Amino acid sequence: MTTPSLRPGGRSARVQESIHAAVRELLEEQDRSSVTVPQIAARAGVTPSTIYRRWGDLSALLADVALARMQPETGSANTGSLSGDIRAWAEQYLDEMSSAPGRNMLLDVQSSLKQSYCATIIGGQMQIILDRYPDEPNPGIDRLINLVAAPIVFRILYSEAPLEVEELHRLIDIALSQ
Numbered sequence: 001m002t003t004p005s006l007r008p009g010g011r012s013a014r015v016q017e018s019i020h021a022a023v024r025e026l027l028e029e030q031d032r033s034s035v036t037v038p039q040i041a042a043r044a045g046v047t048p049s050t051i052y053r054r055w056g057d058l059s060a061l062l063a064d065v066a067l068a069r070m071q072p073e074t075g076s077a078n079t080g081s082l083s084g085d086i087r088a089w090a091e092q093y094l095d096e097m098s099s100a101p102g103r104n105m106l107l108d109v110q111s112s113l114k115q116s117y118c119a120t121i122i123g124g125q126m127q128i129i130l131d132r133y134p135d136e137p138n139p140g141i142d143r144l145i146n147l148v149a150a151p152i153v154f155r156i157l158y159s160e161a162p163l164e165v166e167e168l169h170r171l172i173d174i175a176l177s178q
Helices: 010-029 037-044 048-055 058-070 082-098 100-110 116-132 141-158 165-176
Strands: none
Touching: 010 037, 010 048, 010 058, 037 048, 037 058, 048 058, 058 100, 058 116, 082 100, 082 116, 082 141, 082 165, 100 116, 100 141, 116 141, 141 165
């Protein structure tokens, strides 16, 4: 099964957006465990077979909605320094993903068929920041993901408390040191 693209064109885009909107609305109104494909289809004005044909099952649809929500709506903060931009990005990511909806998005992505897509999104966001500072030492995307993003996600999913901001700053300093 192939993963649906996030932004197809034409009628397909309108159908996808109506289904995504229905999912977001239902998740705001009720617990994730009670959301069903028929509810989503009714809310979106499509048949359940449309959803099954495109996503295969509910978990794949929830993951697709989560991935779409992880796409930044605006560019990352431009603070004037690589360290400042990475800190701003990481603090925002920690704050958003530590919330109940953010944690649920991470869980949905974790259960998706394309788990690497999350790393691709984060890597793209980090690359935009790195490209702003061509004259500063470049730690590389993998180093930033391993030392900044991965600890955030790990603590949100597998510990009782999210990463503390002070520890996040220490990890960013390590990631940016040569």
